[in-house]
Amino acid sequence: MEHAHPPERRAYAFAWAQHRHPEREQATLRVVLGACVLIAYCCYAWLFPSRDASMVARIVALYACYGALTLLVVNRASSPSQTRLVVTTIADQALLGAALAAGGASALPLLWVVFWFLIGSGCRYGKRTLAVSCATAIAVIVALALWQPWWRANRPAALGLALSAIAASVYLGVLVDRLGSANRDLARQASTDPLTGLANRYALKRIVDRAMAASVADTALLLIDLDGFKEVNDTYGHAVGDMLLQQFAQLLARRTHASDAVARLGGDEFVVLAHRVRDRDAVLSITEGIHAALASITSVQERQVSVSASIGACMLSSAAQAGRADMSAVLRAADRAMYRAKRLGIGKTVFAEARDFEAN
Template identity: 75%
Template sequence: MEQAHQPARRTYAFAWSGHRNPEREQATLRVWMGAAVLLAYGTFAWFHPSHDVALLTRVIALYVCYGAFSLLVVSRMSAPSVARLTVTTIADQSILGLALAAGGATALPMLWVMFWFLIGSGCRYGKQTLAVSCSTALIVVLALGTWQPWWRANLPAAIGLGLSVLAASVYLSVLVDRLGSANRDLARQASTDPLTGLSNRYALENIVNRAMAAPAAGGDNATALLLIDLDGFKEVNDTYGHAVGDMLLQSFAQQLARRMRKSDTIARLGGDEFVVLAHQVRDRAAVLLVADGIHSVLGALTSVQERPVSVSASIGACLLPGATTTRQADMTAVLRAADRAMYRAKSLGQGKTVFAEPRDFELH
């Protein structure tokens, strides 16, 4: 069974932290923040001209040009790139190191930028990029303490900066872990039915839409949706109360999860309506085998807490249209078609399965 708490599909090596395009955001910040720092040091150089300030201003101007170039590249590239991200992460801290080396004591107000890069790397992309940024920053600090005159003369300051970078990175790493865990918990809660622990409608919609977007929807790769309505559930609720009814739903969900294939998705839409999304079915005969398994589960479910129950299922089955078919549909249309087939099954008596027809997809 494909649970609601399955790991999210990963198309990139780092967590995007909820941003639609964090690379573009970061490149934009390079330009604007770099321009602000350039303006500040340019003004300072005007009133207090010196060789160090002039050299520092040139390095900052270089960074602004680099930021504009990175923004141009990211704007033209639709897909994220691990290599590009690694290069820009190293470049950020390295160019800052050049500025600190060029300006000496004059560049000390720019130390906050080193920590800004660390925070941006960790919060946007996760621990791996944070490690790259931290390692580059430590190399920069080591180089400054070894070769740059001001930092060599003030070695305790360099050591303190290196320890601060390391401590901040460790703390950020822990924070990223906790935030990631919290986000995963929220995602599981948002996609899980609280009563049964199955996928809910939201999670099912995502899976159905992905299945219909697949280019190969025929043959052995076809997917079928089976809408299950429990016949006799209302009588159980009326006779024994809602607590027993809830236990019946939980018991059915557990038994169904054990019976279905691991590749299938099981969801509860609400009330006594469930869905089985059967993947990799060849034809209607294969779908009927899945439906027979559902009927068998209910046939074996004869009591709940030593109270006799008699529950069956009316099933509306629907083969999902794929991306290569001319008929366009979404989950709402598929559920509507399966629902109409399910009501036809109900009209035939308990424990029946009926397939949706093309006309069931039409709006009436």
């Protein structure tokens, strides 16, 4: 049975994400910038001494300690926590609000920190965390305007700060969307073969590595080499050869399941990582469909062509049993099986054996 899944969509499904630890980055910035703000504000309090300035300096020192505590917790945590993220996001703006409430006019040099928190939340975690930070900031500003003497006497300033926080959050939300879209486009381009729209070798490595790390009992890698492709290139030119590769890529994508990965390694070599194949008979059912698909390609741009495939099949469970749980070993074993298939004649499939996993 054929499944209509465009190769472009298949490549996008396996685009990778960069490995980062934004929570640790944010906690580290709390320590570093918290210490810098503490030093700067202590200088301000020394130049303009007052009881309020002294109180604000103590709260900033408390924030620096809080930053060190969050860094310690994040470094010891085994995984990210959405609850911890929400709590720390609220605590950031709330501690700043405490400083603004304690210092009144003396705390005004800290107003920029409101936007620092908004930028950090939005750029690291996205729009939801940005919304939490913005809502907390607005709540703090409203509380200041209602109960803090200086802010109550200067409510237009509170209104201006609230509107500025909202406007900055809206703008950051739009920017986060655009940056996210640009990053997704770059990831797609880096993981996609430009000619066929299939996943490329780099993306395939990540897919195979994930499969090897998970259950491999029902997964097989098929290495497909097109026989007769060189003759097509030599006879009709590279433009016709490229069209043949594109046509075959589309057929592969249609004849595999949505959960399977289809990739082009380069030249006329393709790979299918097939899931839910319990035994060799299930794999042969897939390869028979691939051979039939190639047999149906008899012309490209009204030029007669004759191509077939030699397929080397490698069950990932065999690789795991051989202790070779990496893509290079799996591809090497499938490649050896594929060359044995070539020697058997046209349109053959050969399975990798234990000896194929031995290093040269």
